[in-house]
Amino acid sequence: MNRIVVDEDKCRGCALCIEFCPKNVLRMADRFNRDGLNPAEMGWPERCIGCATCATVCPHVAIVLVEREPKKKAGAGQ
């Protein structure tokens, strides 16, 4: 599955990743980080296409990893 990793203590909760995500994968978490801010988290990981748009806009470089599944061979479904 495609996934992103958020460094929650770096996240400032500006929600730009949520605004710009083309597939609405992200949401604000209910928990707090070290500084009392709500970090972003993957709410619907199955929708993620691994485009790294969130990492491109993240102003605090809190999205520290974006991984994408290798493309399946043609005719293998999906």
Next chain:
Amino acid sequence: MAEAQVVFTPPESLSDTLMHYCPGCTHGSLHRLVAEIIDELGVRESTVGICPVGCAVYAYNYFEVDMIEAAHGRAPAVATGVKRVRDDCTVFTYQGDGDLASIGMGEIVHAAARNEAITVVFVNNGVFGMTQGQMAPTTLIGQKASTAPAGRRPEHEGFPVRVVEMLNALEGPTYLARSSMASPRWIRDTKKKLRNAFKAQTEHHGFGLVEVLSSCPTWWGMTPKEALDWMESTVVDYYPIEEFRALPEGDTEGE
């Protein structure tokens, strides 16, 4: 199952520390772009960065390269000295509009006129962010700031300065462009222009400057997304996004 492909990791030239910038401030992503270009050019061990005074004053904590803190506005002068003594180094300055466009206006104009082989990253967010949002030389007509509570009036405070157009009147500079951080598309465009500005130094031994339109949600009084939308709808009318002077011989990477 095949290994997942890593699409994104932070660049090596960027420190793994928490930045002090406000939520939604685009300084951080611009730091990342500069660090990515330093990594891609493979010049991390020979790069010297010059920090400004202003919001980006702590930039020396965020780049894993040698950094020098300059007096207010004097980064191009310090960069000139470093570059002339150590021509093998890649030298860049990172300056805001309070640093470059007001107190440091003289330094930048003369560095550009001499076609000094340095790269300047000029962050234009239209206010003095660090000192509580006072009006800057680049504040738009009608834009509110803490020293212009009713908005900037041209008959009283004058007109905003278009730095890149002004430098474009000079014979000297090798590369001049303006870009924006308003959306993922423009962030990618900014990276191309920054790479050209570094190439102006490393390949053409000339002066490269990119003015990057940036947001200041805190002192514009907007949410981060509103600030970016306002930039894309309003700020670009006065500050057109353009490549004013391309690299010689068509070396410029287009969008």
